[in-house]
Amino acid sequence: MSYLLKRIVFYVFTAWAAITINFFIPRAIPGDPVQALITRSRGQMTTEAVQSLYVLFGLDKDASLAEQYFSYLGQLLRGDLGLSFTYFPSPVSQVLGDGLPWTLGLVGITTVLGFLIGTALGTGIGWRRGSWADALIPVTTFVSSIPYFWLGLIAIALLTGPDSFFPASGAYDNGLVPNPDLEFIGSVVQHGILPAFTILVSSMAGWILSMRNMMVTVASEDYVTVAHAKGLSDRRVMVGYAARNALLPNVSGFALSLGFIVGGTLLVEIVFSYPGLGLQLFQAVGAKDYPLMQGIFLIITLSVLLANFLADVAYLALDPRTRREG
Amino acid sequence: MTVVPTTGTATPVAAPVKRRRLRFVANPKATTGLVILGFFALVAIIGPWIAPYDPSGRSNDLLQGPSAAHWFGTTHLGQDIFSQVVVGTRSVIVVGFIAGIVATILSVLVGVTSGYLGGAGSELLSALSNVFLVLPALPLMIIITSTLPETSTLTIALVIGLTSWAWGARVLRAQTLSLRGRDYVEAARATGEKTWRIILFEILPNLTAVIASGFVGTVIFAVTLEITLAFIGIGAGGDWNWGTVLYWAQSQQALAQGAWWWFVPAGLAIALLGTALSLVNFGIDEFVSPRLRGGGKTNVKTADGHTVRMRVGFTPVLATKAGPEGRETP
Amino acid sequence: MTDAVLEIRGLNVDYGLGEDAVHAIRDVDLTLHRGEVLGLAGESGSGKSTLAYGLTRLLPPPGVITGGEVLYHPDGGDPVDVLRMDHAALRRFRWAETAIVFQGAMNSLNPVHRISTQLTDVIKAHDPRGTSAARLARARELLHLVGISADRLESYPHQLSGGMRQRVMIGMALALEPKVVIMDEPTTALDVVVQRQILRQLVELRERLGFSVVFITHDLSLLVEFSDRIAIMYGGRIVEEAASADLYRDPLHPYSHGLLNSFPALRGPKRELTGIPGSPPDLRGMPSGCAFHPRCPHAMERCGVEVPVLGVPPDKSTTAHVAVDQRSPADRTVACWLHPVHDDGF
Ligand SMILES: Nc1ncnc2c1ncn2[C@@H]1O[C@H](COP(=O)(O)OP(=O)(O)O)[C@@H](O)[C@H]1O
Numbered sequence A: 001m002s003y004l005l006k007r008i009v010f011y012v013f014t015a016w017a018a019i020t021i022n023f024f025i026p027r028a029i030p031g032d033p034v035q036a037l038i039t040r041s042r043g044q045m046t047t048e049a050v051q052s053l054y055v056l057f058g059l060d061k062d063a064s065l066a067e068q069y070f071s072y073l074g075q076l077l078r079g080d081l082g083l084s085f086t087y088f089p090s091p092v093s094q095v096l097g098d099g100l101p102w103t104l105g106l107v108g109i110t111t112v113l114g115f116l117i118g119t120a121l122g123t124g125i126g127w128r129r130g131s132w133a134d135a136l137i138p139v140t141t142f143v144s145s146i147p148y149f150w151l152g153l154i155a156i157a158l159l160t161g162p163d164s165f166f167p168a169s170g171a172y173d174n175g176l177v178p179n180p181d182l183e184f185i186g187s188v189v190q191h192g193i194l195p196a197f198t199i200l201v202s203s204m205a206g207w208i209l210s211m212r213n214m215m216v217t218v219a220s221e222d223y224v225t226v227a228h229a230k231g232l233s234d235r236r237v238m239v240g241y242a243a244r245n246a247l248l249p250n251v252s253g254f255a256l257s258l259g260f261i262v263g264g265t266l267l268v269e270i271v272f273s274y275p276g277l278g279l280q281l282f283q284a285v286g287a288k289d290y291p292l293m294q295g296i297f298l299i300i301t302l303s304v305l306l307a308n309f310l311a312d313v314a315y316l317a318l319d320p321r322t323r324r325e326g
Numbered sequence B: 001m002t003v004v005p006t007t008g009t010a011t012p013v014a015a016p017v018k019r020r021r022l023r024f025v026a027n028p029k030a031t032t033g034l035v036i037l038g039f040f041a042l043v044a045i046i047g048p049w050i051a052p053y054d055p056s057g058r059s060n061d062l063l064q065g066p067s068a069a070h071w072f073g074t075t076h077l078g079q080d081i082f083s084q085v086v087v088g089t090r091s092v093i094v095v096g097f098i099a100g101i102v103a104t105i106l107s108v109l110v111g112v113t114s115g116y117l118g119g120a121g122s123e124l125l126s127a128l129s130n131v132f133l134v135l136p137a138l139p140l141m142i143i144i145t146s147t148l149p150e151t152s153t154l155t156i157a158l159v160i161g162l163t164s165w166a167w168g169a170r171v172l173r174a175q176t177l178s179l180r181g182r183d184y185v186e187a188a189r190a191t192g193e194k195t196w197r198i199i200l201f202e203i204l205p206n207l208t209a210v211i212a213s214g215f216v217g218t219v220i221f222a223v224t225l226e227i228t229l230a231f232i233g234i235g236a237g238g239d240w241n242w243g244t245v246l247y248w249a250q251s252q253q254a255l256a257q258g259a260w261w262w263f264v265p266a267g268l269a270i271a272l273l274g275t276a277l278s279l280v281n282f283g284i285d286e287f288v289s290p291r292l293r294g295g296g297k298t299n300v301k302t303a304d305g306h307t308v309r310m311r312v313g314f315t316p317v318l319a320t321k322a323g324p325e326g327r328e329t330p
Numbered sequence C: 001m002t003d004a005v006l007e008i009r010g011l012n013v014d015y016g017l018g019e020d021a022v023h024a025i026r027d028v029d030l031t032l033h034r035g036e037v038l039g040l041a042g043e044s045g046s047g048k049s050t051l052a053y054g055l056t057r058l059l060p061p062p063g064v065i066t067g068g069e070v071l072y073h074p075d076g077g078d079p080v081d082v083l084r085m086d087h088a089a090l091r092r093f094r095w096a097e098t099a100i101v102f103q104g105a106m107n108s109l110n111p112v113h114r115i116s117t118q119l120t121d122v123i124k125a126h127d128p129r130g131t132s133a134a135r136l137a138r139a140r141e142l143l144h145l146v147g148i149s150a151d152r153l154e155s156y157p158h159q160l161s162g163g164m165r166q167r168v169m170i171g172m173a174l175a176l177e178p179k180v181v182i183m184d185e186p187t188t189a190l191d192v193v194v195q196r197q198i199l200r201q202l203v204e205l206r207e208r209l210g211f212s213v214v215f216i217t218h219d220l221s222l223l224v225e226f227s228d229r230i231a232i233m234y235g236g237r238i239v240e241e242a243a244s245a246d247l248y249r250d251p252l253h254p255y256s257h258g259l260l261n262s263f264p265a266l267r268g269p270k271r272e273l274t275g276i277p278g279s280p281p282d283l284r285g286m287p288s289g290c291a292f293h294p295r296c297p298h299a300m301e302r303c304g305v306e307v308p309v310l311g312v313p314p315d316k317s318t319t320a321h322v323a324v325d326q327r328s329p330a331d332r333t334v335a336c337w338l339h340p341v342h343d344d345g346f
């Protein structure tokens, strides 16, 4: 089986696992899951909300667990994720549709950018090991230990204010109507800079450290010594020989830690009241909006799987050993 | 979490174990990390006794900046933030370590079993860890904890532990696979040694560093996750932790009111604890993979007083005349 | 054949600095003549690789060169000291004048680049004006030279067998027609048949292209077969140097004697294999006097006190009073109190 096909099978399997987890977690609680959720919400639920939960869990009809499971799968295939309480009576899928583009734009771009910039900086620091650049490592370690959302809080405290260029919340000026004109786009960029900067700084730090370590490890590989012995330029040895190989474990590390990074970046949305999935998740937690939480878990999982797949494709392009050739 | 790939193969050195152990403690990064960690552990133990106030107790000093009476200031209810941070340390440390221990045990079980036994079962375990690895941790934790009837510090620690073993299992599986092919393991197998004895006495001792580094990594992960959950309001009942402090700061608009003291101390405490744990892990990495070691001096003085940097590819030349014992060139 | 192309004088190499330093190479003098194959032998750990990397300044940290000269004699030019070159000069010098085939040739190729890229980038680095078509043609020619078909150009290293990778490295070493090729155990990881095949090919190429070779191995019988002269290393020093036939027939140093008896010779009279008792010295605690004396069957009192000087043994040479750098390849030197050298030798 070719490498990509294997990966695709794995992702389909994981997606199925996520869906199944979604199905079983509320049922793992002894008794009626809806009753349990009602208890937890301390009576904040409307009767419609309760009813929609019964529908979501397939408990409205008298059905066996297997029947419930398959009807759940069927609902998912139709894109039916139930009704959100917070945005009642909007369907969850519609709520997600509103939030997803903002999250993809903010989190997607900054995560990738953070990886690229961090890797580039780590390459330089690892190559100039023993020079002044090493002094950056303790700082980087400290920054990488700061939770994303706290850095966001600090950024807001320091950089926003009544007469600051940076707005403290939202994705665009409230007075504007979303349409693709220059004013709106300008406002989106203006609102995006600070959250993006927060995510960039926090996510970069980890990549700097791991790329630096990989560079140090790779620098003593035989083929790097050969490259020096060949009299190649310093740049060529650093980029074409050392970094090119050090990049490989970093790319697979990127794929594997996406699931974690995304969690951290979603919180930045909360701090900046950025109208993406993270903020919705926060609201769902506050309102005990279980269908919305489930929907967000699913959509984030699927996005992470897709991103993982793209990282796999990148890895495939970067490492000839995974390619099957004659 | 910093994802620093563990590159070293655990080198089986039998004799100088003592010296190696000493070298780990002598590693300045590990030592610094351990000292900070010890400080936090101490606060976790004695925190409730040394806290000057009841962390939930209200007073009339509403939203005051740091002062002699309230080192970290007060909240909108007049609660002492210093006491909240000090008392909250225990929950953070407890969750970190319980989750770390649970996840480490699971990762050793899954990783070593699937690495050593091979076959279809091994592939299945490996696929299982990969699934847990790519599932986004935070949303998963949220839907799990939202359905739990009760969330205490302990349940949070257990849930984190039960869901975060995959990274360690993956690394351990790879290491076990490579150890399995070593001569002494093959030899033990050939002589009919029992499987559990081989795993216990031949494999596990060589995985110590990897297991330790996985443990520390999970503690970092668990602490961050607990604080994050608390920050979005999935807290552990009435227990204080640094995340709860930040949750109240955020929900009471501390920022808008300029109450920086409300969220700065807890955040710095998180960063400091995270840094300490990372330093311990760097120490372990350098211990396992000597290439990463600083190796003391990297700058060398030449005979004519220049300073050159030691680097791969351009060996420094300290003196160009013949060495001290050498003959003069004719 | 008598003029030198590479002269090493008083070379000293340490690993580490100050107190912790181990002296891996001590006062090594060695001359490589034009067109010859100089063999360098010794047990593993005797410093052969350190010498090879030291003279090209490719030692990994914490290696430092603490003294000496490495003089390279270009065709009809003044000698230059490799150890005094700045980085730019060193880059120009490398591969164009001296190329190396490394000990770990299995890992010498960059796994992510095609063979063609790795053959052409070195040509481009030293001659940026050439066209890429010309470089590719040269790469094809190089593969042909080492007996690999040109359609392997587009392969990645992992698609080649160990022997093929080694040949590619040899071909790469010849890319810029260097005057000196240093080979550090180039065939140790290969099986015996492939090993000899590659070496035979190398000797043939040397005759055709006229470069000099420093050939490093711990297998003395290979050297006897393939090299003109042999230098024996022990504990970071050269202990004997002689024409290979002389060394084979009549090793003067007890260590050379022991080494010869550790390997079965392919040709010539059969010897009884005895090996050398004991183990190579620990560089951190070198024995006093001659480093070999604790293992030496002929050790005398003097051996434990004074370090023997490398010189021309009086009883073996007809040209004992000729200065060192003018000696003919037939001359030999040894560092052993069994053969004390003339004091007026230098
Ligand atoms: N990186 C290093 N650091 C410290 N000592 C080293 C290093 N590399 C080699 N040595 C020491 O230098 C001596 C010579 O090694 P080497 O040149 O590799 O020997 P050979 O090639 O003859 O087997 C050995 O005793 C070895 O222990």
Ligand SMILES: [Mg+2]
Pocket: C045, C048, C049, C050, C103, C184, C185
């Ligand atoms: Mg060697």
